Amino acid sequence: MNTTNIDKQNSHLDLKNKDVQNVLSLYQDYAEAPYISPNRDLEEWLNSVSIGSGNTVPKRNMIRFEEDILPGHLILLWRINFGTFTNTSVFPKYFEYDYGINAKQALDEVQQMGYAKELSATDSLTHLNAAQLKAIFKQFGLTGYSKLNKTELMELAKEQLTEEQLAPYFKIRGYQLTPAGEELLAKYPEVIDRHPKKKY
Structure with a gap:
């Protein structure tokens, strides 16, 4: 059972729960286990993985860069850079299921780290x-x-x-990358290159 860095995204998990243990065991050889939402039906997801209709997060997406961020943080910055992302935007499921991050938490983190900022009214x-x-x-x-x-x-x-x-x-607010965020995004182009593209 992989509990490395569990405090970063998964401190809410009940490690005594059998389904939780089974999920974390799937990621035993990962640098850390991906984010598991409290709302996820673990039994159903584990079954989907076992029959091949569901997938685990790719191992490369759970390796932190030297800035202590995951590839999913970079995808979030990339989304913000389009200028259409707001505090009312819905986070796509791929943040959790493909990139293993809590996108809402990641949004707070990239702001705290100085990579993005919420715009004024x-x-x-x-x-x-x-x-x-x-x-x-x-x-x-x-x-x-x-x-x-x-x-x-x-x-x-x-x-x-x-x-x-x-x-x-009005309550809607946009987000914008800071110069540091732009530099970070440019530093790891391979993450964006691998991401499926569509027009935002």
Whole structure:
């Protein structure tokens, strides 16, 4: 049973549970066991692996780089770099089942490490549509915006409203790589090269 680095992602696991033991045994020769969600039906997953319809996480995805991050962290940074990832985005299952990471935790970690940052409300305006922007203007009694397109509405918001005024009116926030995050992503291109690509 592999308990190496178990405190990093799997401190919630009950090591006395037989299914947990069986899962960790599958990763006995890995650098560490991948993240196992508390919501995963372990018995069902173990059965799927045994009959070949399910897969274990590739061994290479559970080897940490010198920065103490896993390949899955890099895939998360790659996703953020598209500019469409927000605090309302759904994490694809591949983070857990192919990369062995807790994506929600990883998002906090890459921010704490200085590789990514959550954007302000002002810098997250691009994630709103024109109708939402106009609704905010209406709340402030602004006029002359009815015929403006989204780009013009965003510029008007930045000119007329402060961060403190905007922030309470919408919760969505984007994320952005820091220069350190960009450098890290460029350092390990092989991880991104192996990842199945689709347009985000």
